[in-house]
Amino acid sequence: MKRKLALLLALVMVLSMIPMMSFATSTNTVTRVLTVEDDTSMKDFGASIPALVLEPKDNTWDTTTESFVLELSEDAEWRLAPETGGLATSGTLAAGATHNSLYEVGTSVGAGFTIESITKRRINVTINGAQNGNRIFIPLNADLDGASGNVTVTVIPDGSAVSPGTYTFATVAGGDTVTTIDSVARIVEGATINTILMEETVRTGFAGAQEVIFVLPNHFKFDGSDFTVTYGGGYASGTETFNITSNAANRTADPVSGEFNARLSNGDRQLTFWVEPSMVAGVSRGWIRINGIDVRASKDAPTGDVMLRVRGDATNEEVKALDKVGYGMEVRIKDDKDPKEIFAGRYAGEPTDTNINNEEDHQLARLRIREDSGGAWLSNRYTTIEFPSWVKVIGVDVRTADKFDGTNGHNTESIVQAIIMNSDKGDSSVEFRLDPDHNERALLEVDFYVSVKADMEGDITATISGAGIDTEEVVLGKAIAPVKVEANTANARIGVKNQEIGTITITESKPGAIQSASGKNIVEVELDTWMQWSTEPTVEVDEDSELTIDKDSIDVDGRVLSFQVTGSSIDEPAVITITGGKVDVDRSTPEGKFAAKVGGSALVNNVVDNDSANAKLENGFFRQSYVASADVVNVTTPAPGETMNPEVLLTIGSTTFFVDGVAETLPVAPYIDAQNRTMLPVSAIGRILGAEVDWNAASRTVLVTKGSDRVLLTIGSDTMVVNGMNIPMRSEAVITGDRTFVPVRDLGVALGVATEWDAATQTVTVK
DSSP: OHHHHHHHHHHHHHHHHSOOOOOOOEEEEESOOEEEOTTOBGGGGGGGSOEEEEEEGGGOOSSSEEEEEEEEOTTEEEOBTTSTTOBOSEEEOBSSOOSSSOEEESSOOOOEEEEEESSSSEEEEEEESOOTTOEEEEEOOEEESSOOEEEEEEEEOTTSSSOOEEEEEEEEOSSSEEEEOSSOEEESSEEEOOOEEEEESSTTSSOSSEEEEEEOOTTEEEOOOOEEEEEEETBOOEEEEEEEOTTOOSSOBOTTTOOEEEEEETTTTEEEEEEOOOBOSSSOOEEEEEEOOEEEEOTTOOSEEEEEEEEESSOEEEEEEEEEOOSOEEEEEGGGOOOEEEETTOOOSOTTOSOOOSOGGGBOOOEEEEESSTTSSOTTOEEEEEOOTTEEEEEEEEEEEESBTTOBSSOOHHHHHHHHHTSOTTOSEEEEEOOBOTTSOOEEEEEEEEEEOTTOOEEEEEEEEETTEEEEEEEEEEEEOSEEEEEOOEEEETTOOSEEOOOEEEEESSTTOSOOBTTBOEEEEEOOTTEEEOSOOEEEEOTTOSOEEEEEEEEEETTEEEEEEEEOOSSSOOEEEEESOEEEEOTTOOSEEEEEEEESTTTOOSBOOSSSHHHHHHTTOBSOOEEEEEEEEEEEEOOTTOOOOOOEEEETTOSEEEETTEEEEOSSOOEEOTTSOEEEEGGGHHHHHTOEEEEETTTTEEEEEETTEEEEEEBTOSEEEETTEEEEOSSOBEEETTEEEEEHHHHHHHTTOOEEEETTTTEEEEO
16 A cells, blocks of 8 residues: 555656646638639738638637747748738737638637737737637738749647647649530531630639630631630629621620620631620639530541640640541440450350350350441441351340430340341351441440350451441450360381370360260260271379269270260369370371370360251351360381382472472472362372372363372362272362362372471471
């Protein structure tokens, strides 16, 4: 207890040594913030002058006498009596607002005040006998001299009950007026500039009659229509109509119509008129609103921003007035989203579906087409939206059709039908005719559903074209292969059975890329024509994958290895590994690398079959059964007794070729056809492939014989007969310019001759 008393006494002694002080008890504000010029004298605002307000917290001043310091920001100084209109340096608090005396609001007690000048920017204010609850107002009677930005007053309590702080009471403007045009109109040939607003930055920005000049850039001119000027804010409200008069030289009005005069000059690029607003009492800044200024553009006017130069007694500035556009289209993805990824080979619906428009697997990003200006889309003229040839449109859904044939922004069956009825499902393009409203910008938003050829990857670009519009392109999707195939290429000998090949790895590009649904769950790995599986390999899935396969379903049938997928991956892409595979290589196999192709219903659903090829092709199917491939075998050693062919080098587009390095000449140059295959004149086959060639004009066939091998090709057919067996080719035999051409790669394979393509040099090597 004694110890506690000792501590308490010590605390009392410490507190008794601290000097007594007033605690801050006021809430400080300013009555208003004015926009002024840099040399304004605040006294000119009279009773509307900004004032610093001191309001006691809890309605209580701590003492009956408060003394504190007020300091102005740079380039401002106090105007005190006896200067004209200066703030009184002593007296009693007035009961009403004024610019030259402190005043109060509350219970009037006639408290006295004194002001002492410390420096031009700093004063000491003392108030005696302030009534509790009264608000004290100190007019901020200052003169500005080259001020900029915000003009402030800082309260320094100096031991009083007044709270400290810095407060803005004026902002210095950069000029007398500011001109704005909030909404910029588009102009093709003619347009009206939207409302032009000229606002005072300081009161009396427009003093008396003022000249205003609008100047347009080259290729644009005012068309001479009447326009209106409306006054408001700190000006007496009213509207005046202006008429273009060639000889107008000042502010005059027609005595009959009352319209004021305006003048065009400088090739009608310059418009001059005079305004004379009438100020009203108060501190509000005035504004002038101009409407009805019409502009015409020349035929060669450039597109882009059209800037309006605004000059006059109170202004000199430039604002964007119009946006010059052509008869073009704004084409982009709705909401600027990313292109959608579409699996190559995927087909979620049935071939008989007439319009697949609810399958996300096929949906591209939404196409948004909007006219740059009304009238860009010509009525009843065809518009075409075309995709790459390896993409087929299988569904269309019009999401928005605005300003077309009376539409109002909602889906319309007529617009949907206009697109669907003018296009065939399964085409790579759609074509339609619409009737837009030429007075407003038409808008069309469309979802396309597409099928992608199994072995293709890359951007799915929509090309929009039509009568009277510029061709535009936008990428709506990206075709991706569902899997990537890699293999360790093994060397093999011609005519040898049961040869080991390297590991084949199949990796999903995304989880779920390999399907497992009923009827769409078989993966096939197909070898080249010249070899077949001799044993069943081991097929494994990585341990962490959700994808599962039926091990009992693994089977080999000639060139095809197949297995069934029983569960798809979910979180991570699956990796399937094929090991221990062995193959038989035919004796007629040429030297070179041979690939294994990966397909099957788990990966490719849009491939045709022989039963309904035409119907399916029309509904978005393709003649492509695999999605990816990798070289698994490199045949390098001929079987005993086989002779080596000479090495022949051919160059696309050149009639010169080389046989074991010796130059010779072809009758015509080889070329690359639409299927990206090298075509060779049949007359050169004998020299290049070491074979005999016979042409039968009646049957339009070519018979190529090399040793015991006989190959029969028919003009216009993509099937060759090799030793009595039908073998498909990648291109057809054709007649071009009275010359018969055949695909050298297919013919070489049939005759056991290897070919190699070098894209960089555009050459084919035949061995």
